[in-house]
Structure formats: C-alpha cells, structure tokens
Amino acid sequence: MTSLNLERVIEAMFAIWHELPELLNERWESFETDLFEFLKTNAANKTNDQVAQEILEKFGKYEQALALLDSKYQELSPKNYEAGSVSAEYEIIPVYFATPRHYDSSKSLDQQFTEVRGDGSLNYGVAEVSIPPDRRMGSINQPPFWRSEDIDRDMTIYSLTKLSQSEFSAQANKAFSGGQQREGMVFVHGYNVTFKTALLRTGQLAYDLAFKGLPLLFSWTSTGHFMGYSADEENVRWSQQLRHFESFLEFCFNELKLDTIHLVAHSMGNRILTQTLTQIINVQTKGKLGQVVFAAPDVDAGTFKHLAASFPSNAARYTLYTSKHDLAVRLSEFLHGSYPRAGKFKDENDVVIVNPVETLDASNRRNDFVGHSYFSDNKSIVSDIFHLFKNNLSPDDRFGLKGRTLQCGKMWIFSKL
Structure with a gap:
C-alpha cells in the first residue's frame, strides 16, 4: 500500500476480521488488544492518514495478516472502471x-x-x-x-x-x-x-x-x-x-x-x-x-x-x-x-x-x-x-x-x- 485511504483501510480490516483469530493463533489476543487500545486512546487525536498508517503498522508486525489486509485493500481499490452513463428508470x-x-x-x-x-x-x-x-x-x-x-x-x-x-x-x-x-x-x-x-x-x-x-x-x-x-x-x-x-x-x-x-x-x-x-x-x-x-x-x-x-x-x-x-x-x-x-x-x-x-x-x-x-x-x-x-x-x-x-x-x- 502506498497512498492510504482510511475508509478503505477500515473496510478491508473489517472484511478480513473473522479470519484473523485462526491466522494469528496465540498472537491474536495481544494483537486485538493493541489495536483496540490505539483506537480507544490515540486515534481521535490523529489525522486520517496517521490513523491509516498506524493500523497498517500494527498489521505489519504479522506478515500473513498484513498480506491479507493488503490483498483485500487492493480488491476495494478502483480497478477496471469504465466511465459512461446508464440510461435507466429510478x-x-x-x-x-x-x-x-x-x-x-x-x-x-x-x-x-x-x-x-x-x-x-x-x-x-x-x-x-x-x-x-x-x-x-x-x-x-x-x-x-x-x-x-x-x-x-x-x-x-x-x-x-x-x-x-x-x-x-x-x-x-x-x-x-x-x-x-x-x-x-x-x-x-x-x-x-x-x-x-x-x-x-x-x-x-x-x-x-x-x-x-x-x-x-x-x-x-x-x-x-x-x-x-x-x-x-x-x-x-x-x-x-x-x-x-x-x-x-x-x-x-x-x-x-x-x-x-x-x-x-x-x-x-x-x-x-x-x-x-x-x-x-x-x-x-x-x-x-x-x-x-x-x-x-x-x-x-x-x-x-x-x-x-x-x-x-x-x-x-x-x-x-x-x-x-x-x-x-x-x-x-x-x-x-x-x-x-x-x-x-x-x-x-x-x-x-x-x-x-x-x-x-x-x-x-x-x-x-x-x-x-x-x-x-x-x-x-x-x-x-x-x-x-x-x-x-x-x-x-x-x-x-x-x-x-x-x-x-x-x-x-x-x-x-
């Protein structure tokens, strides 16, 4: 991930959340606690870019978790979009x-x-x-x-x-x-x-x-x-x-x-x-x-x-x-x-x-x-x-x-x- 969008980082994190306990095993509890402590105490005082980067760094401590997050983030990024209007009845x-x-x-x-x-x-x-x-x-x-x-x-x-x-x-x-x-x-x-x-x-x-x-x-x-x-x-x-x-x-x-x-x-x-x-x-x-x-x-x-x-x-x-x-x-x-x-x-x-x-x-x-x-x-x-x-x-x-x-x-x- 290069330029980070907080909304997509959060959505990607949400999408893979159910896979993390099995992926991290005994490391899961400390990871979850560390992330939630950050969101509870520090995130409100940071910019969106800083929050996104901090979440990424916490995932970065676990190579497989970071790879999973990155993969989902890329799926959510704009790809193969073709411009054009749609004629329809709403x-x-x-x-x-x-x-x-x-x-x-x-x-x-x-x-x-x-x-x-x-x-x-x-x-x-x-x-x-x-x-x-x-x-x-x-x-x-x-x-x-x-x-x-x-x-x-x-x-x-x-x-x-x-x-x-x-x-x-x-x-x-x-x-x-x-x-x-x-x-x-x-x-x-x-x-x-x-x-x-x-x-x-x-x-x-x-x-x-x-x-x-x-x-x-x-x-x-x-x-x-x-x-x-x-x-x-x-x-x-x-x-x-x-x-x-x-x-x-x-x-x-x-x-x-x-x-x-x-x-x-x-x-x-x-x-x-x-x-x-x-x-x-x-x-x-x-x-x-x-x-x-x-x-x-x-x-x-x-x-x-x-x-x-x-x-x-x-x-x-x-x-x-x-x-x-x-x-x-x-x-x-x-x-x-x-x-x-x-x-x-x-x-x-x-x-x-x-x-x-x-x-x-x-x-x-x-x-x-x-x-x-x-x-x-x-x-x-x-x-x-x-x-x-x-x-x-x-x-x-x-x-x-x-x-x-x-x-x-x-x-x-x-x-x-």
Whole structure:
C-alpha cells in the first residue's frame, strides 16, 4: 500500500476480521488488544492518514495478516472502471423523518441536518430517496470517490423539505389512500451514521421489504465518524433523557393515527429503542406495535435482558439478530470493560435468550462489512425480515433457520450460504 485511504483501510480490516483469530493463533489476543487500545486512546487525536498508517503498522508486525489486509485493500481499490452513463428508470421512496439534529439551510441538501445537536426540540421533514435499477438487495449504492453522484446508478436524496409538525402530519396523512391499512415502519440507525446515510438506509429497507406503509426515520445526532464513538454515546444519552423517540412514537400513533408501527433499530440505535419500549407501555393509543427488530444491538447484554421484561405485550414479535463475528460490537464490548453486548456472543453460554424476544444467530451471514450490517447488506437477512413483516411467521416456519435448544432457552441459527 502506498497512498492510504482510511475508509478503505477500515473496510478491508473489517472484511478480513473473522479470519484473523485462526491466522494469528496465540498472537491474536495481544494483537486485538493493541489495536483496540490505539483506537480507544490515540486515534481521535490523529489525522486520517496517521490513523491509516498506524493500523497498517500494527498489521505489519504479522506478515500473513498484513498480506491479507493488503490483498483485500487492493480488491476495494478502483480497478477496471469504465466511465459512461446508464440510461435507466429510478424509483422514488418518500421518507418521513424526525430528528434533533441542528438544521443549517446554508448547507447542501443532504447535509442540512448536521452532526451536532439542535436546541433539544425535534425537527420534522420529508425526503425523497431515489432507488436505481439493478441494485443489489441490501446495498445503498454510493459513488466511488473518483466520480460524482449519478441518479441512474446511485441512491440519492432527490429532494428534502423541512416541515412543521402540523405540516408533517398533514402530508403524511395524505400518503394513505382510502381504505389502506395505516401502517408505519420506523428505522433507528446506529453509530457512525450521517443524516444522509440514515435516509438512504430507510429508503433501502422500505424498498427491499416492499413495504406499502409509511417509511419513517428517527435520526438521533450521530457524528457520522468512525472515531466519534464516545460523542455518539453522549448524543444517545441526551436524546434518551429528552425522550425524543418516545415523543415521536406517540405522535405517530395519535396524530398520524397509525394502526400498526413496526420498529427496526441497528447497533447503538437499539439503546434508544429498548429504553423507549419500557416507557411507552402506558401510552394510551388505539394502535399497536408490529414487528420489533433488534439488529446487531450495541446494548449491554444484562441491560437488554432486564429491559425485555418490561417490553409491551401487544407487539407481533420481537426479533434479535446477533452474531459471533461482529467487530463493531466487539469493539464496543472492549470499550465497556469486556461486559458482553446483546449483538455479539462467544459461545452458547453467553448468547442473549430472553422472553418475549426470539434470538437468531446470524453468524453464518457474514459479509464484507464486519458482519455489523448483515441485517441490511445480506440478502438472506433482508429476506428473513421481509417474511416477518409480510406473514408474521415464527422462526420455525421461516426458510433457512434451524432451531436449537440450549440450557437457557431456544435460539435459531441461519444455515450457511
């Protein structure tokens, strides 16, 4: 590697992570600890180039690991790209959102809701997300650095409009035709997610799940930076204290008059979801919860089990996707004194199994991005969520899952691809 790009170095590192324990054997633990200590204590004070170089040097202590990293990095580098335009028909998915992010109208369309907190109130709006054809399920096509965004190839923010709460309500209600079931799906993103990426991910999920109701996004104030973990934690706590998500759900039930709301949270966003589920149990509403999905939750395992006992009883199903190979959740575990997280387990003795949640082992659904986005980047997981939404099937009746009874209860394991 000569000129290093931090984003590609990190992506390459994530892609090979599951191979390193076997490759390094007894050296694995010291390597992992050394790397995580650097990311925890020193990386935030360095430039991207310095961080990339430091990661490379740590891999350089182990010849085979460095060769593997270099090989994956080269795969991710631009090769054999042929310029040219694609004539195609794209689709538009409207995404209705609420966010406590600061609003800055002077910025470009997809950056107007920034990475810093607003005044504590929620901003509302609607964005149109464009979906290009020939897109791989689960992906949020974005252009490589050497070309500009192209609506025929990439997912884009086609339009974005900031609305008052009353305008939001009026416009969202118009989206339902007469007699249509008033259904909503709320997505809560995780750590290191910009507002633009959160919008694209919500549009992607709505499109891939063929969701006919209202796609909704709650975007808390993530900094959108790999090194911003601590700041993201503080912003999650701030949003929880102000009960932003609880207020938004109550608004969706009572003002939008939704009959059913499905909830999907990823990574650190599950902290907001799990806490809020224990708070809305007494909310007076005619609506009900549909599918509640905890994807790769960056939540303390003990806390998750404790909160689950207070989850509302009127949800269709609670589903937890966890994995043995989740680097991002492993890093979180390291940062929190090695206390286990609900989104990762080492063996059957520490997997989170608790009523009323159905636990699915997604370890066999690794992909090139740590396994941490397996819920959205892998066709089989998206397909599983699709059947959840469409048919409310139990794990025993869904394709590709095999039940296994452990001492602490039953879990379901995805078959290998």
